[in-house]
Amino acid sequence: MTPVVTVLDYGFGNVRSAVRALxxxxxxxxxxxxxxxxxxxDGLVVPGVGAFEAVMxxxxxxxxxxxxxxxLSGGRPVLGICVGLQVMFERGVEHGVEAEGLDQWPGTVELLQAPVVPNMxxxxxxxxxxxxxxxxxxDERFYFVHSYGVREFPLGTTEDTGRFAAPLVTWSEAGPEGHSDRFVAAVENGPLTATQFHPEKSGEAGLHLLKNWVESL
Structure with missing residues (x-):
């Protein structure tokens, strides 16, 4: 049976590309x-492009x-993309403005400490x-375009969250070797999955990743 996916249309996101890729x-x-x-x-996709506070x-x-x-309280899958990942965290700080996120995960979205931003x-x-x-x-590469990210995620190192299985955290780095800044690239946490990169812009690797998610629904 073909999985039914809703891409949430709320004015912030690369929605057409996401729809076509899915x-x-x-x-x-x-x-x-x-x-x-x-x-x-069956699945909900939350895209996001722009400032954290505006997206919220x-x-x-x-x-x-x-x-x-x-x-999520009913265990139904959600996929966040780009700022759609960031808003799943507790809060975001951009240009000195602090905004509350959806608080599904503890952590702060902050400016990357890399020599050049955005990380593109x-x-x-x-x-x-x-x-x-x-x-x-x-072992593939994915397409990123962002200036902010989650640089510390203690929940990703714990044994058990008490709510879902311990999250699997994928990391990446912005900047050249020796001067790079590590940030969360993706999280898999029970029904909640999110990527900082854009799978819909990541060629065959991104399509393969989206297929993995769709087939899990």
Whole structure:
């Protein structure tokens, strides 16, 4: 049976590219902000482009915070992309402005400490053992474009979160060797999955990753 995926349409995200990529890997995709459709789809994708605070405002305007929370409380899959990963954390700090996130994970989104920002282009990732999201593309490069990220994620080193299985955290680095800054590139945590990079812009590797997620629904 073809998985039904909703891409949440709240005004912030590379939605058309995400829809096309998901359709390409076999999902039946709806682009909408309708709460009932978003809550009942097999999978929900939360894209995000722009400033943390503005993205959170857009999400709240369509009750996206409630949609995500309700889905996760019922164990229903959610995939965040780019700022869609960042808002899953506790808070974001951009240009001195602190904003609350969805608080699914503890941690702060902050400016990358790399020689050049934004961090833009293709980069390898350090995938943990047991990843299903990266199955078959562990050694591939993915496309990043961001100035902010999560540089510390203590939850990713714990044995058990008490809510889901311990999260699997994939890392990457911004900047040249010797002057780079490590940040969270992806998280797999029960029904909640998120990537800092754009799988829909990451060629065959990104499509393979999206297919892994769609086939898990």
């Amino acid at each position: 359709e390409h890997v076999g999902a039946r995709v709806t682009l909408t902000a309708d709460r009932e459709i978003a809550e009942n789809a 405002g857009g999400l709240r305007s369509v009750r996206g915070d409630q949609i995500v929370g309700r889905r 282009g293709w980069a390898p990732v350090d995938v943990p053992e047991g990843s299903t999201l990266f199955d078959g593309v562990e």
